[in-house]
Every structure is written in C-alpha cells, then in structure tokens.
Amino acid sequence: MGVGTSSTEKVEAATDSAPDRPGTGQLRRRLGRADLRAVAEARRALRELLGRWGKPGRSDVAELLTSELVTNALIHTDHDAVLTATVTPRGLRVEVRDFVARRPLLQVPDADCDTHGRGLLLVQSLADAWGVRSHGVGKSVWFELNADVA
Numbered sequence: 493m494g495v496g497t498s499s500t501e502k503v504e505a506a507t508d509s510a511p512d513r514p515g516t517g518q519l520r521r522r523l524g525r526a527d528l529r530a531v532a533e534a535r536r537a538l539r540e541l542l543g544r545w546g547k548p549g550r551s552d553v554a555e556l557l558t559s560e561l562v563t564n565a566l567i568h569t570d571h572d573a574v575l576t577a578t579v580t581p582r583g584l585r586v587e588v589r590d591f592v593a594r595r596p597l598l599q600v601p602d603a604d605c606d607t608h609g610r611g612l613l614l615v616q617s618l619a620d621a622w623g624v625r626s627h628g629v630g631k632s633v634w635f636e637l638n639a640d641v642a
Contacts, residue, residue, distance in 0.1 A: 560611035561588040591630035
C-alpha cells in the first residue's frame with residue numbers, strides 16, 4: 493500500500509459480544525505506510541470498540557495515547573504498521589507493531605521546541621503501564637490502561 497491510498501486496511505475488527513463476557517473485544521487494523529489519515533481512523537475505530545468502557549475519561553486517554561503510538565509508527569518508519577487493541581473487563585491493551593528494529597527514545601522536549609518529541613512522554617505519564625517489545629522483524633510499542641482507574 494503506498495502513500496495516498498486508503499488510510500487503513502481492515503485486517504480484523506471483531507468484538508466479542510457474548511453475554512457472559514461484557515466489555516470485551518478486539519480491534520486489529522493494518523495502517524498504511526506514511527498515511528497519517530490512519531491516525532483519525534484508528535481513533536474512530538478504538539472509540540467504537542470501547543463504547544462505555546472504563547470510568548469517565550478513560551476512553552479519551554486511550555484515544556490520545558493510541559494516536560501517539562500510531563503517529564510515531566507512521567512518521568518514524570517507512571513501513572506499514574499493525575494496531576491491535578484488546579479490551580477486557582479489567583482493562584485495555586493497545587499495541588502498535590512496526591517492522592523497524594530501531595527502538596524509540598523517550599525524549600524530554602525543550603520548552604522552546606515545537607510539538608515534536610512529546611508522544612512517548614504522554615504515554616509514560618498517562619498509561620498505567622507501557623513498553624517496547626522486540627520481534628524477529630521490528631518491534632511493538634504498547635500501553636495498558638486499567639478500566640477502574642478514574
């Protein structure tokens with residue numbers, strides 16, 4: 493998929509709506525290389541998945557942090573990426589996998605700088621847990637939010 497093509501390709505978007513497992517589901521999207529329109533689409537898809545998940549404001553934090561991870565993957569690599577979000581009654585895990593081994597660096601931006609360099613700092617500040625996991629080809633940057641935290 494090249495620049496200027498569809499912002500996301502549906503890989504899988506399934507919500508487990510079994511009555512004995514309310515508040516569960518998974519979203520999986522392939523994000524096109526360098527296509528920043530995928531950021532808004534990822535936020536919209538996550539919002540649909542989350543519905544009434546968590547305490548008030550938790551889904552807004554999830555959308556913000558997802559935007560940061562997706563944007564980083566699309567700006568700092570020259571490859572597609574894959575977004576996976578998994579909701580359970582206990583919490584949310586969002587993972588963005590890209591196909592570049594270079595690990596992201598947590599930077600403390602200069603106050604006189606523009607808006608670049610603040611994404612991972614936001615993730616570190618707002619997520620209940622986050623990290624980077626290496627794969628055979630590339631890495632995943634992930635965060636978790638607990639559903640019951642205000």
